[in-house]
Structures are given as structure tokens and as C-alpha cells.
Amino acid sequence: MKTENNDNEEYSLNDLINMAIEFHGFPVPGAVIGVFMADWALELLKDVPKVDAIIETWLCLPSGIHTVLRYRRNKTQFRVVDFHKCAATFYDKKTGEGIRFYLDTEKTKDFPNIHGWYLRTLDHDLGKGERWAPVTEEFLLARRKVLSYEYVKIVVPKATLSTPVVSCKECNELFLSVEGQEKCEACSGKAYYKRIKEEECLLLKE
Numbered sequence: 001m002k003t004e005n006n007d008n009e010e011y012s013l014n015d016l017i018n019m020a021i022e023f024h025g026f027p028v029p030g031a032v033i034g035v036f037m038a039d040w041a042l043e044l045l046k047d048v049p050k051v052d053a054i055i056e057t058w059l060c061l062p063s064g065i066h067t068v069l070r071y072r073r074n075k076t077q078f079r080v081v082d083f084h085k086c087a088a089t090f091y092d093k094k095t096g097e098g099i100r101f102y103l104d105t106e107k108t109k110d111f112p113n114i115h116g117w118y119l120r121t122l123d124h125d126l127g128k129g130e131r132w133a134p135v136t137e138e139f140l141l142a143r144r145k146v147l148s149y150e151y152v153k154i155v156v157p158k159a160t161l162s163t164p165v166v167s168c169k170e171c172n173e174l175f176l177s178v179e180g181q182e183k184c185e186a187c188s189g190k191a192y193y194k195r196i197k198e199e200e201c202l203l204l205k206e
């Protein structure tokens with residue numbers, strides 16, 4: 001039986017890059033960076049049995065990180081927080097201590113395509129494929145050279161198997177009350193949506 005801490009060396013880094021792109025659906029630089037971040041993280045955390053990840057953008061990066069965690073550790077577990085940053089933290093599930101990786105602008109300066117992509121100064125008249133191909137190529141060349149990392153400790157509590165499920169005082173929907181809250185995140189003013197009337201919604205109108 002495969003255990004979580006049995007690093008699976010069956011797939012090479014190149015395999016994982018191709019698998020990440022395949023998973024994503026088309027070649028994107030973020031999926032490639034995600035692979036390099038997660039590969040480096042698992043190397044540094046090789047003695048940690050259970051590694052979790054928090055990814056700071058939903059853009060592309062999760063495809064790469066998912067692929068490495070899934071095929072190197074036989075398990076994908078990560079959260080996405082919308083900080084809109086090209087960064088991700090990999091940490092020991094037990095202690096909360098971990099390593100946060102980020103794409104470092106001081107280092108991307110040496111790689112014009114990556115730097116332009118990162119700062120969004122590339123020619124936007126080109127199609128995505130044309131615009132991103134040289135960036136992805138450069139990432140394959142730069143690999144870890146454009147990344148930096150720092151040591152961190154996770155401070156946000158996380159739901160566990162013993163976290164109670166409660167009904168929100170306001171909307172009655174069920175949620176996991178991680179810190180004993182009585183209202184869900186949405187009803188506590190952190191909603192990412194607002195409700196609209198059916199007649200305001202254009203979705204199903206031809």
C-alpha cells in the first residue's frame with residue numbers, strides 16, 4: 001500500500017510539467033511555475049509525512065501544484081486564497097510550519113519574457129498562445145532561479161474532522177464552524193456574491 005510520505009519517483013519533473021499542462025488544458029506559464037514550486041517544496045519537506053498547500057491565486061498555479069502533490073504524494077490537498085499573488089505555501093499539516101514560495105521580481109529581471117508576463121507588459125495584441133509560449137519556454141530554462149522562499153507558520157484555523165457543522169443563524173445554510181461562529185462567512189460580510197432577482201439575471205435569457 002502506498003502511504004502519503006512515500007515520495008513517488010515514478011514521474012520525472014518533465015513528466016509532471018506535461019501532465020500539469022494536460023490537466024490545465026493548454027500550456028500556461030503558471031502551471032509550469034506551480035510544478036517547480038511544489039517540486040522544490042516537497043524536496044525541502046521530504047521528512048514531513050503530511051504536506052498541505054495554500055495557493056495565493058486561482059490562476060493556473062493550482063494546476064501545477066495539484067499535479068505534483070497528486071503524483072508525488074498520491075494526494076492532493078490544497079486551499080486557494082484570493083490574494084492574487086504568484087505564491088504558494090507548503091506546510092506540515094501537523095505543526096503548521098512551512099515554506100512560502102513566490103515568484104521574485106528581483107530574479108525575474110534576468111528573464112525578459114517572464115518579467116514581462118509577471119508585470120503584464122507583454123504585447124496584449126498577440127493571442128494568449130503566442131504571448132505565453134516564449135514565457136513558458138523561459139520558465140523551463142529558469143526553473144528555480146526565479147523563485148524565492150521564506151519560512152512561515154500557518155495562523156488561520158482550518159476545519160478538521162471534529163469541526164462541528166452548524167446552521168447559519170442568518171441564512172440557515174450549513175457550514176463548518178471552525179472558530180465557533182454562529183454565522184457563515186457570507187452573512188458575516190465576507191460574501192463574494194450578492195443575490196439578484198431572477199428577472200435581473202441574464203443567464204437563461206436567449
Ligand SMILES: [Zn+2]
Pocket residue numbers: 168169170171172173183184185186187
Ligand atoms: Zn449565512
